[in-house]
Amino acid sequence: MNILIAEDDDSSRALLKKSLTEMGHRVVASTTGAEAWTSFACNPSQVVVSDWQMPDGDGLDFCRRIRKASSEHYTYFILLTGVKPTTENLLQASDAGVDDFLSKPLNPEQIWMRLRVAERILRAARQVRQLESLLPVCAYCKKIRKESDIWQQIEEYFASRTGADFSHSICPDCYQSHVAPELEAMREKNRAEAARARKRS
Incomplete structure (x- = not known):
């Protein structure tokens, strides 16, 4: 997958890039929100991994900006945090459009598991888009x-x-145009047969 990193901490950014590259993903790393947005605007990524706090803004603003951008493809957004999020933080992140979280210090196994989920979500989004197309x-x-x-x-x-x-089932329009005439024809046929039977008797 194409993955964009937005992380100002050198060690976290280096670990993320190394882990993601070794997993076979194509990675672009940015140190600021502005740099990350410029990169995303030029080439939208399938997955964004962004730090919550950055020198020129925060990950929530970056996520909101991505969600507002018109794109035919969904971007899975993972937020990095150095502390355990509070309920209020989680609600804010959810409202901003964040999909998942990663806690620092980063664990390669946790990164791998989050990306497995991202792949499933993106695959489902592609299938829905295909079904919605002509x-x-x-x-x-x-x-x-x-x-x-x-x-x-x-x-x-x-x-x-x-x-x-x-x-x-049968919708009301089809009932009136197809089923009702067939039922009426059957009733008419039954009435005619009953009338002939009475004449014979």
Whole structure:
């Protein structure tokens, strides 16, 4: 993943960059919030790891700025803190759009676990974005064309991607336009058959 670090402490920044690089991620490190924002604006990262307190601002302001920026891709935001956050701090961070926390001193195993969560969240966000995008649907049978140019029933398509099971029902419009005429035709047929039966008797 592309990861942006915003950390003014040299030792923490060096440890983060070393750990993330060894895990196979592409890392850009910044020492100030302004520098980090400039880097993000030029090339939005999938994950941001930012210190809570920086010389020119704090991580919450940086997170708010990212959330306000228009982007088609979600950015997972991890906040670094040297003290245990209070309930009020956690609420402020949540309101700002922070996804997760890392405590100092940094532990490579904790970093790895946080990134596992980030990968799952970002993967789910991509799947939702794909489902929300325009899908190629047959105008007649309503099947959906997959990437491999294979057509699939809409129920199967969504079930395979979301795990959701479909329960079929009938909306009011379709009831009036399809079901009601069929029921009336059946009743008319039954009345006609009953009338013929009475004549024969």
